[in-house]
Amino acid sequence: MSEPVRLIKKYPNRRLYDTKTSAYITLGDVKELVLKFECFKVVDAKSGEDLTRSILLQIILEEETGGVPLFSCDLLSGFIRFYGSTSQNMLGRYLENNMKTFVDFQQKLQEQSRTMYGSDTASVQADFWNQFLNFQQPAMQNMMTAYMDQSKKMFLSMQDQLQNQTRSMFPGFPPGDSGDK
Template identity: 90%
Template sequence: MSESVRLIKKYPNRRLYDTKTSAYITLGDVKDLVLKYEVFKVVDAKTSEDLTRSILLQIILEEETGGMPMFSSELLSGFIRFYGSATQGMLGKYLENNMKTFVDFQQKLQEQSRTMYGGDNASVQADFWNQFLNFQQPAMQSMMTAYMDQSKKMFQSMQDQLQSQTRNMFTGFQFNPNEKDGK
């Protein structure tokens, strides 16, 4: 069964219109769609230009200006420095793969908690996480270390690929700093 994409139109007055519910929605409602894993696309009502990334970035900005930001100024500065560099695409892919690995890791932990404590009872889940975080620090540190090692290996592999591609690209060129004007 093919899942249809939920269409949200953005009007010049900056209002968002959900075509599925035939109602205006807020950025908070779009955030709820993301949290529910709903597939959607935000388009400009006049030009049909895809604005999904822009809306997602607005949601992240609102979250970051709230009480507990996820990204430090140092990290954000690092992101900005990658724009326009040769490694910009590589960093994007690296972060995407890393996020997928982290989400998979988190889902496995949640599955284990359901298996151990049974059901989807929210209070049992919260109790499990409290116990897990308080009493299983070494295990958690070990898992996070394994995750970070995998991340480091993935980044090193991407760097090695980039170096290899660069070497292959310049294989036919001879560089001799002592030669001047081909003499």
């Protein structure tokens, strides 16, 4: 049977209370729970509102400002542009699926490295990841370029079809004539 979700209460004084250990904890402690793959939920102590996403975003913000950032300004700007667009849900699922695939791949690589090289695999893994990412970046760029080219062709084709349908519906108007001379 799986362990119940660990409940963490957030109080108005911004303190986090872990109900499992009956102790106050920090964002660093919550980060450790994430790193250990422990299931938890952060709720407002007064209203019961789920604050888990907010706390996770706080941890990400601290990580981004504290060291080498994971997200570039261009990437963050791109995320912001997707909010409110019709593609927002699709991007979220895409990122989630790719993150899961990446984590699964990394775990399999670690298992294979331990089998082949024993417990001292950090340098082997770092070298492999550098090689993999150097290969992956051009491949992803080529794939995205092909996708954008295909999307552009489909858009132009739809535009041509719309113009042809309009011409067939209104045969008296010459092409390109807007009628406001």
